Amino acid sequence: QTKFFICLALGLMASFARAEQFQFKNYRLVNLLPETPVHVQLISEWEENAEFDVWTRIKGTNERVTVLLSPDAFLKYSLLFKLFKIPNSIVEEDIQARIDEQQRSMVLTKSQKSIVGKFARYSEIISYIDNLALQNSDIVSSYVAGTTYENRNLKVAIIKTPASKKKVWIDCGIHAREWMTPSTCIWIINKLVTGYQNFEPEVVQLLNYYEFHIMPLQNPDGYEYSHTTYRLWRKNRRPIRGNCIGVDLNRNYGYKWMTGGSSDQPCSDIYAGPSADSEAETQAVENYINKYKGDWATFLTIHTYGQWWFTSWGYTYDDPPEYDDLKAKAKIATDALKAVNGTVFTYGSSAQILYIASGGSDDWAVGNAGIKYSFCLELRPGQTGIDSNYGFTLPEDRAPMVGEETYAGIVALVKSLMP
Ligand code: ARG
Ligand code: ZN
Numbered sequence: 001q002t003k004f005f006i007c008l009a010l011g012l013m014a015s016f017a018r019a020e021q022f023q024f025k026n027y028r029l030v031n032l033l034p035e036t037p038v039h040v041q042l043i044s045e046w047e048e049n050a051e052f053d054v055w056t057r058i059k060g061t062n063e064r065v066t067v068l069l070s071p072d073a074f075l076k077y078s079l080l081f082k083l084f085k086i087p088n089s090i091v092e093e094d095i096q097a098r099i100d101e102q103q104r105s106m107v108l109t110k111s112q113k114s115i116v117g118k119f120a121r122y123s124e125i126i127s128y129i130d131n132l133a134l135q136n137s138d139i140v141s142s143y144v145a146g147t148t149y150e151n152r153n154l155k156v157a158i159i160k161t162p163a164s165k166k167k168v169w170i171d172c173g174i175h176a177r178e179w180m181t182p183s184t185c186i187w188i189i190n191k192l193v194t195g196y197q198n199f200e201p202e203v204v205q206l207l208n209y210y211e212f213h214i215m216p217l218q219n220p221d222g223y224e225y226s227h228t229t230y231r232l233w234r235k236n237r238r239p240i241r242g243n244c245i246g247v248d249l250n251r252n253y254g255y256k257w258m259t260g261g262s263s264d265q266p267c268s269d270i271y272a273g274p275s276a277d278s279e280a281e282t283q284a285v286e287n288y289i290n291k292y293k294g295d296w297a298t299f300l301t302i303h304t305y306g307q308w309w310f311t312s313w314g315y316t317y318d319d320p321p322e323y324d325d326l327k328a329k330a331k332i333a334t335d336a337l338k339a340v341n342g343t344v345f346t347y348g349s350s351a352q353i354l355y356i357a358s359g360g361s362d363d364w365a366v367g368n369a370g371i372k373y374s375f376c377l378e379l380r381p382g383q384t385g386i387d388s389n390y391g392f393t394l395p396e397d398r399a400p401m402v403g404e405e406t407y408a409g410i411v412a413l414v415k416s417l418m419p
Helices: 002-019 036-047 069-083 093-105 120-136 178-198 201-209 221-227 282-292 325-343 361-367 388-395 396-416
Strands: 028-032 053-056 065-069 088-092 140-147 153-159 166-174 212-215 240-243 296-306 308-311 346-349 373-381
Touching: 036 069, 036 346, 053 282, 065 069, 088 093, 093 388, 120 140, 120 153, 120 178, 120 221, 140 282, 153 178, 166 178, 178 201, 178 212, 178 296, 178 373, 178 396, 201 212, 201 396, 282 325, 282 361, 296 361, 296 388, 296 396, 308 325, 325 346, 325 373, 325 396, 361 373, 373 388, 373 396
Parallel strands: 166 212, 166 296, 296 373, 308 346
Antiparallel strands: 028 065, 028 088, 053 065, 140 153, 153 212, 308 373
16 A cells, blocks of 8 residues: 555656656657648748747758647648648657657666766766866866856867877757767767777777867757756757747858858747857857867767768858868768668768758858868668657667767778878
């Protein structure tokens, strides 16, 4: 009997804890296949509405678009799909079930001490870096590159030996809901530090030439909000106007800002901000990169999902400078990545492969900072194939394999850039 009451109490507590979080009950994930330019036009217009939450934006005809719709929005838009004859299919009947599944996957590892391979919270990530620096003061240090609107630190973990010559930039978590990316940055940090301390020849060789500057959480305010309140939040959390909150940091960078694929509507999920470089997070990264201008071997910014290894440009369909060389390097990286778990990445310019989007950090790194080897990664799952219907809600137990394959890709890339 006591057992029963304990269970009841725990159950109630669990539902109270969950009650604070926005519930995506019966929110449906729907695939659309625009067949005509009119379809493309309509979908691009709907994308401006907050109730039409695109997980993968519109590219063109015969290219799939995945969108999340509330039960009400589903009723409304399914009529429109019918009216305009836009082929559609439901991928997932209840996205909350996926979110719950992801939450359950995290409960299992809650008692584990190490955050490596987990979806850690902001404070855990900060203390992880601080402890790592304390315990490995020979090669690890940290730097606060800026503070956010809600006063969180934008921390960079720096892994360097006295012999290192060139710098590698890696950032994760620019989009709040992309939980698999901070865990991947942490995975990479852990691989480098433990590898060096264990005298692994490959890592020693790497760290004799490169120093790694890794920001695991570029959008901590949004990230925390996605943990506590609204799982699918994307932007930062700065209030803009009325009840519109947040800027899409990957539309805010000051190169060809607002020239396409971004919105001037503060409520939009791809809102570019009131002006270029208006956000503390954007400024922090730009200032940090500018501080060491000329030292960067590569600039890597990590998103999920899609299984792409993007080169610039994002703002135009034009080829970036030395496109053939960039693609050759991307091929080396994606081949190495595939060798780990068989995960296939497609590579090429993000505008050509995905869609036009201006104000991205990858474009800024090329256009303003002059870093030729700038890449934007979209981790697994892909848009089709294994795990594809999980999208952002891929369970936590996939984090080690995602971390491991991404690490392999990045190692192969930077090795190929060594003289
Ligand atoms: N999914 C990313 C985004 O929408 C892709 C960005 C690719 N890079 C770019 N500069 N467009 O932000
Ligand atoms: Zn993203």
